[in-house]
Every structure is written in structure tokens, then in C-alpha cells.
Amino acid sequence: MFSDIGIDLGTAKTVIVSGKTLLLSEPSVVLMDQYDEVPVSFGRYAQRALGRSTDRYQAVEPIERGVIANYDAAELMLNQYISRVVGKKLTKPRAVLAIPSGLTAVQHRSFIDAVQAAGIRGVCTVESSIAAALGMGIDFKKPHGSIVVDVGAGTTDVAVLSMGGLSRCETTKIGGVDLDDAIVRYMRREHNHAIGRASARAIKEQIGSAQPRPIEVVMMAKGIDLTTGLPSRVEVTANEVCDAMSDVIRDICRAVQSVVNNTPPELVGDISEDGIYLSGGTALLHGLAETLSGFLGVNVHLAKNVQLNVAKGIGIAMNHFDLLENGDYRFVTIQDLL
Ligand SMILES: Nc1ncnc2c1ncn2[C@@H]1O[C@H](COP(=O)(O)OP(=O)(O)OP(=O)(O)O)[C@@H](O)[C@H]1O
Ligand SMILES: [Mg+2]
Known part of the structure; x- marks a missing residue:
């Protein structure tokens, strides 16, 4: 039996893992009954109602551009998904949660708050880029630069990693x-x-x-x-x-280039030798890897399972916390942050 869980709470999709085990993968959507103010369905059932909402039934996407946009809906959705995977266990699990880089303190707190309110005992947040790197098996403990790009539904996360941590990172609201x-x-x-x-x-x-x-x-x-x-x-x-x-594709390429432009030359040298590591659902777009490679003049390596890569990385982090030794990674509660 598992004790802790890992959560990738994405704009389009929520994935829950425990170590190497995939427990849940569902669209991040809640169908609300606006008259009775109760949720009617979640995930793939609620997704069918997107764009088909009525006065009474509204499909809500609680995560927008990687951050919580509708707190109540996010809490309801997490509650449903977490209880689905945890069942009726007596002790509440802890959760490792992937978050975009560059969150404000308020956005960060609202993630912890929503996850805790959904029945979690303590939350440890890990940047999505670090999780994506772990998912792709990149050894970023060495003094050597690696660039990881995760193009999701609402965000493009770009990070240069070296010596166990983030050297440069940026989350652009494009996806x-x-x-x-x-x-x-x-x-x-x-x-x-x-x-x-x-x-x-x-x-x-x-x-x-x-x-x-x-x-x-x-x-x-x-x-x-x-x-x-x-x-x-x-x-x-x-x-x-x-x-x-084409304009959006160019903006995605420019988001990656802008991080490279702000990266110290030695690390850029490493990146041009190794290439770019690409993950996220939008990486499945036909020709995107080739376009990015042509734009930046470096090789692009695609994650094995781009859509589950961040979740896989969280699962690895849960089992090998030593991989995260260079950051302030610990389980906290909302009370610790007040
Ligand atoms: N074959 C495909 N071609 C193009 N895009 C695809 C394909 N398959 C999935 N996608 C896109 O991938 C996106 C979902 O990716 P992913 O699951 O990584 O997003 P997310 O993690 O929920 O979002 P974010 O990380 O931005 O919060 C959607 O926009 C979806 O349309
Ligand atoms: Mg994502």
C-alpha cells in the first residue's frame, strides 16, 4: 500500500502517482450545477460539457495557465480525485505537488491550501521543470547545464539546470x-x-x-x-x-530562446552539445521538435511519455528525496506558511 502521493495539477489534466504507479489521469474539469451549487461530475465526463454549458450546468476549468483560477472548483476536484485514489484510509497521505516556477507567494499558498483542504496532511512543492528533468532521467547534479522545456496546455516552462538546481527558469503563459x-x-x-x-x-x-x-x-x-x-x-x-x-509556434520558440539568451556562456556551451529535453502534451504536435531544433540550432530529445513525464518525475522524487537536496524541499502545511 502507498502512503504518499504525487500530483501534477495541470491546466488541462490532473495526474496522481505513487512512486512508479499511475493512480489517476483525468482532465482538470468540474461540471457544476449552478442552481444547487454542487458538482455534478468531474474529469472526462465533465469535459464533454465544455463549450456546451447551460444556465444551470457549467463546465469549469479550475486551473488557468498553470495556476489556480477558481479555488472552490479546484478544491472540489482535488477532493474527488484524491479520495478516489486514497479511499477510506485512516491516515491522511502527504503529497508532492508539481508547480510552475515564478509563482507569487499568494499563488503558491493557494496550491498548498487547496491540496490540504482536499485531505492531504502535508505538501511538498517541486518545480515542474525539476520534475520534468527527473522524468527524463537527466542527471543534473553535475556542474553541467541541461535545458528542459515542458510545453503544456497553458504554459511553457523552460529551465536550465545545473549542480542539482535551477540556474535559469521562466514560465511563459503560452501553450x-x-x-x-x-x-x-x-x-x-x-x-x-x-x-x-x-x-x-x-x-x-x-x-x-x-x-x-x-x-x-x-x-x-x-x-x-x-x-x-x-x-x-x-x-x-x-x-x-x-x-x-505559426505565430504561436514562433512565440513558443522565442520563450525558449529568451531563457538561453539569459544563461551564462559555459552552460550554453553544455546545452549546445547536449541539446534540449522536451516534454508536455504540446510536444506531441507534429513537427514541433524539428521546428524548435531548427530555430535554436540544437538537437531536441523528446520524453518517452510526454504527457506523463512530470508526474513520472514527481514519482521519482518521492522515492529519492536525495535528488532534491539543493533546494528547500520539505512537507509543509498552510499553517506553516501563515
Ligand atoms: N497529438 C497532439 N498534438 C498537439 N497537441 C497535443 C496532442 N496531444 C495533446 N496535445 C495537447 O497537449 C496539451 C495538454 O498537455 P499537458 O497534459 O502537458 O498539459 P497540462 O500539464 O495540463 O498543462 P500545463 O502544464 O500548461 O498546466 C493540450 O493542449 C492538448 O491539446
Ligand atoms: Mg503540465
Whole structure:
């Protein structure tokens, strides 16, 4: 039986592990009954209601851009997910929680508060970049620079690690949802066709590419004809989607470059030899690794399982706390922080 759990509370997805065991992976969504002010469903069931909300039933995404945007919904969701994996154990578990770098003290506290309120005895926060590095098996204890990039749904976390800790790090509020929004805007502008974020996401995941594809692929986009106001279907090509997403892709590349530009030369030398370590769900976008590699002129290595990589790293940290010896990593309660 496990005692402690690791949580990656992402903008799109919540993952809970215990050491090497995956306990839960669910979308970070709660469906709320606004009349009775109670949650109706969570995760993949609630996700189906995104973009289909009514006055009474509203699908809420409690995490926005990597931070808690709706505290009550975050607590309800964590409560549900934690009790699902912990069951009726007598002792409350402790949790190791992945967080973006650069949080304000208030944002940091609200994570601890929400996790504790959901039935956790003590919380140890670890930067997502450190967890991502551990997940990819990078040995960052040496005096040698490694750069880790995690492109999720709402954030791009970039960190240069050396001697057991973070040398440079930045969390930029850009990720998969910006690609979805760019597709929505493109369809309106070029096809006079309104589609929802969920459809845009499906188009991105199925035919999206960061680089033009040699063979054209097409897909039907269901939505509304903006002239007639009637339901309609429009054909969209992979190269159109590539065009639509190009500005966001460039911004993701620039976010990585900006951290490299602020990194001391010796560490940059190490990075150009070793390359970039890439994880996060958006790393699955066709051609993104190649585009990043071309933009920065270095190799890019992809994590084995990009979407579970941070959670895997947290699991490793739980079993090998010595790997975190260079930071102030300890279990705290909200009372310790007041
Ligand atoms: N095949 C794919 N092509 C492009 N994008 C993809 C693909 N599969 C998943 N994604 C995107 O990955 C994102 C989810 O990634 P991930 O699970 O790493 O996010 P998160 O950890 O919840 O977010 P964050 O770390 O920003 O808080 C979504 O935007 C999703 O659309
Ligand atoms: Mg993430």
C-alpha cells in the first residue's frame, strides 16, 4: 500500500502517482450545477460539457495557465480525485505537488491550501521543470547545464539546470490552448465559420503541424456558418492549420530562446552539445521538435511519455528525496506558511 502521493495539477489534466504507479489521469474539469451549487461530475465526463454549458450546468476549468483560477472548483476536484485514489484510509497521505516556477507567494499558498483542504496532511512543492528533468532521467547534479522545456496546455516552462538546481527558469503563459484559439480565429477569418475550442483542439491534434507537411491532409470542421447562422461543415487542410498556428509556434520558440539568451556562456556551451529535453502534451504536435531544433540550432530529445513525464518525475522524487537536496524541499502545511 502507498502512503504518499504525487500530483501534477495541470491546466488541462490532473495526474496522481505513487512512486512508479499511475493512480489517476483525468482532465482538470468540474461540471457544476449552478442552481444547487454542487458538482455534478468531474474529469472526462465533465469535459464533454465544455463549450456546451447551460444556465444551470457549467463546465469549469479550475486551473488557468498553470495556476489556480477558481479555488472552490479546484478544491472540489482535488477532493474527488484524491479520495478516489486514497479511499477510506485512516491516515491522511502527504503529497508532492508539481508547480510552475515564478509563482507569487499568494499563488503558491493557494496550491498548498487547496491540496490540504482536499485531505492531504502535508505538501511538498517541486518545480515542474525539476520534475520534468527527473522524468527524463537527466542527471543534473553535475556542474553541467541541461535545458528542459515542458510545453503544456497553458504554459511553457523552460529551465536550465545545473549542480542539482535551477540556474535559469521562466514560465511563459503560452501553450496548447493558444494553438486552439489561433485555429478558432483562423476559421472565422478565412472560412466565416465558427467552431468551438474543443473542435479546434481535435483539429490540432489530428492534422495540426508546426511545419508544412509534404502530403496534404484534410479534415471536416463542424460549426456554424457565420453568414446564415446555420450548422455547417467546412474542409480545412493541414497546411492551413499550420499557417494559423505559426505565430504561436514562433512565440513558443522565442520563450525558449529568451531563457538561453539569459544563461551564462559555459552552460550554453553544455546545452549546445547536449541539446534540449522536451516534454508536455504540446510536444506531441507534429513537427514541433524539428521546428524548435531548427530555430535554436540544437538537437531536441523528446520524453518517452510526454504527457506523463512530470508526474513520472514527481514519482521519482518521492522515492529519492536525495535528488532534491539543493533546494528547500520539505512537507509543509498552510499553517506553516501563515
Ligand atoms: N497529438 C497532439 N498534438 C498537439 N497537441 C497535443 C496532442 N496531444 C495533446 N496535445 C495537447 O497537449 C496539451 C495538454 O498537455 P499537458 O497534459 O502537458 O498539459 P497540462 O500539464 O495540463 O498543462 P500545463 O502544464 O500548461 O498546466 C493540450 O493542449 C492538448 O491539446
Ligand atoms: Mg503540465
